[in-house]
Amino acid sequence: MLTLLFSMPLVFLVYIPGMIFFLRFLMEYAGVDFYHPFSQLIFKITAPFLKVFNNLHIGNINVAALLNMILLSYVLICVFFMKGFSTEAMAVMFVGNLFFVIWMIMELLIILLIITAVLSWIPSAYRTSVYFMTMLKPLTGVFDRFIPRIGYISLSFLVVFLLMQFIDGTVMPRLLFMLIQRGL
Structure with a gap:
């Protein structure tokens, strides 16, 4: 869980401003x-x-927040790691940045899922729990159509969490390894 957070804390800190824009989106x-x-x-x-x-x-999609998320993290990566590199290296770094932005989004969503799960069991935090559930509804709502509820319990939340954990723990590290092998 939270593979990238614990393996590369500096990279995680570089992506925090971008994640704030993702939260806005x-x-x-x-x-x-x-x-x-x-x-x-x-x-x-x-x-x-x-x-x-x-x-x-575009509709209810805040394109400005998405562009800021990608460009701000790219600029911070360039400032911290890319002094004096060629334009080809900068292009490769941009592709790598997109990969890490996607991975950070997954990490943030896992954190939000955990916070929501914990808050749902605290009666005094009901309003905050509903707030985070509403924020995660675009993600869990997809599975709500296919997975039936058991009473008041929605299993889609658990399915999304397990799916995100699987992608975070197995798929993303393998993709990173393939990118590194190909020259990133």
């Missing part, structure tokens, strides 16, 4: 409560940066 896409304190914090942090792309939206 996910909150707008899922339509969570705008007036929740967590939403207000994320919106205030990201608002000045989204003006660069004129708050570009």
Whole structure:
């Protein structure tokens, strides 16, 4: 669990600003409560940066947040690791950056799933639990159509968590190994 977080802490720290933009994207896409304190914090942090792309939206998809997520992490990687490299190396690094952005998104979603699961068992945290469940609804809603509920318990949450853990623990490290072998 959380393979990348514990194996490369510096890389994880580089991607934290990008993950804040992903949270903004996910909150707008899922339509969570705008007036929740967590939403207000994320919106205030990201608002000045989204003006660069004129708050570009396609429907309820915040394209500006996605572009900021990818470009900000790429710029930070270039600043920390890429002093004086050729344009070819920069292009290869951009592809590697996209891979790590996807991996960090998976790590963040696993963390959100764990937080939501823990909060769902605490009666006083019901409002926060519902907030995070709403944020994860685009992910779990896909499986809700195919997996029947058992009373009030939705098994789609568990299926999504196990699927994300499988991809995080087996598929992503193998893809990284293949990218490294091919010259990343």
